[in-house]
Amino acid sequence: MNCPLCAADKAQDIFRLDHVPVICNQLWPDAAAARAAPAGTVDLKLCPDCGFIWNGAFDPARMVYAPGYENALHFSPKFQAFAEELAAGLVARHGLQGKHVVEIGCGDGYMLDLMAKNGVATATGFDPSMEGQETPSATRDNVEIVGEYFRSDQLDRHFDAILCRHVLEHVDAPVPLLSDIRCAIGDRDVPVYFEVPNAGWMLDAVSMWDVIYEHVGYWSAPAITTLFRRIGFEPISVSAGYGDQFLMVEARPAAPEPYYLDAEARDIARAARTFGRAATAELDRWRDRLSSLDGNVVIWGAGSKGITFANALGDASRPLAALVDLNTRKHGLVAPGVALPVIAPEALRGISPDLVLISNALYETEITEQLRNMGLNPDFAVIVG
Ligand SMILES: [Zn+2]
Numbered sequence: 123m124n125c126p127l128c129a130a131d132k133a134q135d136i137f138r139l140d141h142v143p144v145i146c147n148q149l150w151p152d153a154a155a156a157r158a159a160p161a162g163t164v165d166l167k168l169c170p171d172c173g174f175i176w177n178g179a180f181d182p183a184r185m186v187y188a189p190g191y192e193n194a195l196h197f198s199p200k201f202q203a204f205a206e207e208l209a210a211g212l213v214a215r216h217g218l219q220g221k222h223v224v225e226i227g228c229g230d231g232y233m234l235d236l237m238a239k240n241g242v243a244t245a246t247g248f249d250p251s252m253e254g255q256e257t258p259s260a261t262r263d264n265v266e267i268v269g270e271y272f273r274s275d276q277l278d279r280h281f282d283a284i285l286c287r288h289v290l291e292h293v294d295a296p297v298p299l300l301s302d303i304r305c306a307i308g309d310r311d312v313p314v315y316f317e318v319p320n321a322g323w324m325l326d327a328v329s330m331w332d333v334i335y336e337h338v339g340y341w342s343a344p345a346i347t348t349l350f351r352r353i354g355f356e357p358i359s360v361s362a363g364y365g366d367q368f369l370m371v372e373a374r375p376a377a378p379e380p381y382y383l384d385a386e387a388r389d390i391a392r393a394a395r396t397f398g399r400a401a402t403a404e405l406d407r408w409r410d411r412l413s414s415l416d417g418n419v420v421i422w423g424a425g426s427k428g429i430t431f432a433n434a435l436g437d438a439s440r441p442l443a444a445l446v447d448l449n450t451r452k453h454g455l456v457a458p459g460v461a462l463p464v465i466a467p468e469a470l471r472g473i474s475p476d477l478v479l480i481s482n483a484l485y486e487t488e489i490t491e492q493l494r495n496m497g498l499n500p501d502f503a504v505i506v507g
Pocket residue numbers: 125126127128129130169170171172173174
């Protein structure tokens with residue numbers, strides 16, 4: 123199997139998850155629909171030459187980002203602060219006041235609205251999941267959301283910067299996407315900003331529940347640098363942010379270096395092999411622990427991590443009663459595969475959980491405090507990895 127980034131034919135097996143939901147952020151109206159949701163296999167491959175990691179069992183035909191896809195992070199104050207600082211910084215660093223900004227995969231327009239707030243002339247985004255949807259984030263006249271997949275011919279309109287956040291990891295053919303953008307820029311000096319989950323962090327932290335079917339590609343700094351340089355972008359900065367969980371690349375057009383390989387890819391390859399061994403052992407440990415447990419267990423966080431975790435447990439998911447989430451848009455819906463209901467924290471009084479599994483250690487303190495204030499006294503465990 124050839125590497126989708128550098129085309130080398132040296133793929134190595136890293137980690138495997140069977141029967142995970144194809145779209146784990148797509149919640150369903152009832153349990154029957156949730157059980158029937160499409161499932162697939164994640165078969166992680168590593169290219170030792172460029173350090174790219176991808177799902178060799180990914181089938182792009184199964185991925186359809188339709189209305190109902192819910193991937194917004196901006197209900198968290200922590201994320202809001204990150205995004206506000208990012209928007210202000212991009213406008214300031216690249217002189218984007220009064221300029222025209224395009225975002226590929228803009229979700230509900232939260233970042234577009236922040237760009238407009240910081241003084242760009244127009245902010246235009248493309249996202250097929252927003253077709254016919256309300257856009258509560260994008261309230262300004264100069265913010266436009268096109269509810270379609272991005273196509274390179276749409277870049278016919280004038281633009282001074284391109285943003286693309288949390289999209290590249292969903293793209294099975296990243297080279298053509300970057301090439302299209304590079305072609306549309308031509309000989310102009312247009313900055314681009316790409317943000318992806320940081321695979322380097324995921325490997326080092328053994329954050330195995332970030333491995334989801336929707337992510338076909340896992341981008342580390344060496345891999346994304348290789349992509350950008352080969353296509354004809356010179357990175358201005360490649361940095362980790364948001365607790366190192368995001369990888370942020372600012373780049374400008376340059377001459378392509380079609381044979382570029384990053385020396386640090388070797389470190390990523392080593393980390394990937396270690397990750398694979400540790401993740402496999404961790405999954406076995408959780409299966410053993412939950413298989414031998416009596417009582418109710420809930421998972422706090424109905425995002426991709428909680429839902430993938432629940433499904434990867436297989437038969438050991440039996441003690442799970444519900445997923446808890448702060449996002450009111452998710453309440454009353456059902457998670458795919460395991461068919462667990464998503465409930466508000468207040469509904470935990472009716473469940474009286476014996477064990478609460480916290481899917482993001484960043485929120486451990488606020489969750490334990492909230493439950494103690496509700497008079498509940500369960501055990502807590504962080505889903506490590
Ligand atoms: Zn490669």
